[in-house]
Structure formats: structure tokens, C-alpha cells
Amino acid sequence: MSAPIRVVLADDERMVRTALRVILDAEPDLAVVGEAATGAEAVSVVRAERPDVVLMDVRMPEIDGIRATEQILAGMADAPRIVVVTTFENDSYVYDALRVGAAGFLLKRAAAEELVSAVRLVARSDSLLYPAAVRCLAAEHARHRPPAAPAWAARLTDREAEVLRLVATGLTNAEIADRIGVGPATVKTHVAAVLAKLGARDRTQAVILAYESGFVRTG
Template sequence: MTAPAGPGQGNGAGSGAGLRVVVADDERMVRTALRVILDAEPDLNVVGEAASGAEALSLVRALAPDVVLMDVRMPGIDGIRATEQILATMAEPPRIVVVTTFENDSYVYDALRAGAAGFLLKRAHPEELIGAVRLVARGDSLLFPAAVRALAAAHGAGGPATASWAARLTDREAEVLRLMATGLSNHEISERLGVGPQTVKTHVAAVLAKTGSRDRTQAVIAAYEGGFLMKKS
């Protein structure tokens, strides 16, 4: 077996087919563990590692991965700032999943607000990690409804409805947004509502436009912060 690559190095698989992943974490053991798990899958290729937010920015711009696993707490530029800069400066940014030790970490909420597609706990099982990368790569969000609701409440969200966009949602769009907040994918929403997948995509696109959100995760955050989703929901 070859030795694990250091920060910035790929494993040579990036030129092949499959999803390209960059792993950013200031702990080498964590990076190595994530690489071993992902590289064991034929459709996943870890093309680079970063030990800081600054390194992550450089690698992502150079390698154009599909997904980034981003530690939220790193020296210098942390995962939140790195996420913001990647999304603000790249025409076709990757999907970013923040990786954290604690689900109640306030950094997680800030990262979701910054545009991360979701978050994953470092203690997650390998199959959860693999599934998360594939999930966000196809455009879905990786949300844990109870944790996001608790984080939103801790940040003062969930009070009386104040969002002006809420009144512009149709009844079906409002229903779709509530189902998005429960963590359902487009396919699952389609089955729940008994409508076609394309119809759901149309409703999701309308929700994103009306809430001014980049993706599903930001729409859910906007729904909490605008009081559309009450604490009891």
C-alpha cells in the first residue's frame, strides 16, 4: 500500500471517472481516514488534501472538485470563510459539506448560512460519509432537521413570521419548502405528494428564487430565520 498523500497531493485517481473530492482538515489523521474511506469506492476520487482554509481555497480553485469536505475549525482562514470565498469567487463552485465534531457547534449554522450544502459529524459511519458525498453531488442537501432546528432556535430564528417572500409562495411551494426542511430529497417529495420529479424540481426552483437562496439548504435557513418554520414544525 502506498503512503497517504500529504496536504495538496492527490492519489492519481483524479484523471479517471467519478466524483472528485477535496478533503480539508487540519488533522492529518482525519484527512487520511476520510481519504481511505472515499478512495475505496470506485466512483469517488480524493484528488487533494488541505490542512487549512487557505490551502483549501487554492486547491479547490486549481482542481475544480465536485465536492469538498470542509472542517469548520481550522487555523487562519476557517472553514466558514473558506466556504464563503469559494462560493463567491467561482463561477461553478463545488458542493461543500462541513465536517464537525459537535452537531450543536455554532460554526455549523454559520457555515450553512454561508452556503454549505450540509454538514456531517466526524463520528459518522463510513457508509454515511459515502452517501453524503453522493447525495450533495447530485444537488440534494444534507440536513439533519432536529439539529438544524435547534441551531436556528439558538440563533434567534423561529419567531413570528417576518419574511416578505412567504406571502409570495403558492400553497404547493410552501408545502414543498416544509418538506425540504424535513430533509426529504426531490424524489422523496415527489413520492410524498404524488407528483412527478420534474414538477418538484419546478417548485424547488421557485422556492429558491422567491427566498433568494443559492440552494436548498439556504432556503431552509431562510425559512427558519424568516419565521416561516416555527419551532414546533
Template sequence: MSRPPLRVVLADDERMVRTALRVILEAEPDLTVVGEAADGAEAVSVVRSLTPDVVLMDVRMPGIDGIRATEQILAGMDAPPRIVVVTTFENDAYVYDALRAGAAGFLLKRADPEDLLAAVRLVARGDSLLFPAAVRELAARHSGAGAPAAAPWVARLTDREADVLKLMAGGLSNHEISERLGVGPQTVKTHVTAVLAKTGSRDRTQAVIAAYEGGFLAGRAGG
């Protein structure tokens, strides 16, 4: 029995962008666009009403922007969708704020259709959409000069959990981490769950942000 298609909501203040995204997504049998929004406030309302699996959220919109909309959606729903913020520039400070707010990752507006489709499917299955170099640079800009003091949770990580978190920050999936460390997928899943609990994170993206802000990873590019 085939699975129902993944349900997607598009939030962008440019109608042309929403139309282009809809055409790409609706050409796939496993994806369907169930709603659209032209600003952040409408996005919050539409998402709460339609409960999609994934939201493609423009980061810069009039009124309530994508960051605030992301916060409101995640705070106001028991089972919120996975949110991917869409931006023009990967080094946009808004992107980092959106990731800190709980977005599962970000995607560039100039991304190829294949990358867009892969991103929707990736976050829908629980993985994070991260670009390690960009996140490292954004973290460096956010933290400013000097390395942040180590958060209390850093000392509570086991050696293997620390290895897993470093690989998560490198953008590796559970399967890739499993192969890199030579352990089973279920073992990796157990370690990831422990990392999320110890860092107080909702998902992998939040854990990576915590790793930079908590002094576990060097925030400076090239660090």
C-alpha cells in the same frame, strides 16, 4: 458508458483525519480524492485549482476557518463545488454560520463510513444534507428570544410552495416530497425552483435557513 468518479477535496488540519477519509472514499469506484488541504487558505487555493465536485471541509482550522473558506470558494467560482462542513458537535455555532455561508450541509466526524459516502453522493446530485432537529436548535440559538418578523417573501409563497418548503426543512428529498404530496417529481422540482427564487437562496440549505430567519418556520426547538 460509466460516469467518471466524483472528485473530492479534503480540508482538515489533522493529517490523520484526512488519511482516514481518503481511505474510505478511495475504496469506492465512483469516488476519488483529487486533493487535500491543511487549512482554510490552502483549501481555497486547492479547490480553485482542481475544481472538485465535493469538498469535505473541517469547520475549525487555523488561520482561515472553514466558514470563511466556504464563503471565499462560493464567491470566487462560477461553478463552485458542493461543500459539506465536518464538525465534532452538531450544535456547534460554527455549523450554522457555515450553512448560512452556503455549505450544502454538515456531517459529524464520528459518522459511520456509510453515512460519509451517502453524504458525498447526496450533495453531489444537488440535494442538501440536513439534520432537521439540529438545524432547528441552531436557528433558535441564532435568533435568540422571540420569533423573527416575517420576511416579505413569505407572503409571496403559494400554498403548495409553502408545503414544499416545510418538507424541505424536514429533510425530505424531491422524491420523498413527491410521494408525500402526491405530485410528480417535475412538479416538485418546479416548486423548489420557485422557492429558491423567492427566498433568494442558492440551494435548498440556504432556503431552509431563510425559512427560519424569515419567520416562516418557528426557530425554537419543539416549535
């Protein structure tokens, strides 16, 4: 399994950091290599340790997690994947996090198992975003378990899910438009919404996320 995944924790509450460290260090393939209590500290620790993954709290003194994320991603070649940690799912930070390039985000109430699998997936998928709705895709695929377990945000609408399914069969926007009987502009809108919610850069990444989340099944 080669080298372990190196993780840095950034949270102003010591208890949270400790909890995360306990959870992550229990996994043989994960190694917490640094902690930070402020955004500024997070930036310097990350530059020093060059981890694979950063768990970044949004609310922190001096510099919030969003700005810290921005600075890390802007100032580093071969920057780590950053997972933004929030308390409330409809946090407006969520979209800011996507915008500045966070690899994903999860809620503090997420189960330990979700946490470690998120870290692994983010580290593994290498230049691929893994945000919010991905888990919702899996949840939707598993027959609408409502808002109980899904500790993630940004659900796709029915139309968006339909469009994503068609994107994942290799259709162009124009073909999707013909198929569902709307204009090409409408499909563009839906695709754009899907990309934003999934944090995907283009339809190719969206398809990959659809497969990886189980939203579409292989053959």
C-alpha cells in the same frame, strides 16, 4: 456511471484526512483529488482542482472552514458543493455554515456509510442544499429513533414538521394557515424555520428534500 465524483479534503489533522481518504477511495465512483491542512490552502487547492465536493473542517489554522467556504463560493463560477465537517452537533458554526452557503454538514462521528452517501447525494443534487435536518427528517419518518444514531443536527419541531408536510402537498401559506387554524404570519414563521433548518432556498427545494429524505413518501 460516467466520471467519478471528485472530492477535496480540508482538515488540519492528517489522521482525519487519511481516514476520510481511505473511506472515500474505497468507493469506485468517488475520487479524492486533493487535500488541504488550512483554510487558505483549501481555497487554493479547490481553485486548482475544481472538485465536485469539498469536505471542509470548521476548525483550521489561518482561515476557518466557514470563511474558506465563503471565499470559495464567492470567488468561483460553478463552485463545488461544500460539506462542513464538525465535531459537536450543537456547534454554533452550523448556522454560520448554512448562512454562507454550505451544501450540508456532518459530524466526524458519522458512520463511513453515511459519509459516502452524503457525498454522493450532495454531488448529485446539483444546486440543491443538503444540510442537517434532512437526515433528521428521514429519522423522524422512521419512527423517532431519538438522538442515538442521528449524527446530524437541527431537528424540526412538531409544528414545523406538520407545516412541511402540508407544504409538500402543494398548499400555499394561506391555505396551510386555514388548515391548521393559525394566522398566515405564523405559517410564514414556521416555513421560514423549515427553510433555514433544511438549508432550502424556497419551498420548492424544501419539498424536494422532503421527498429525497423519505420524510414524505411517493404515492
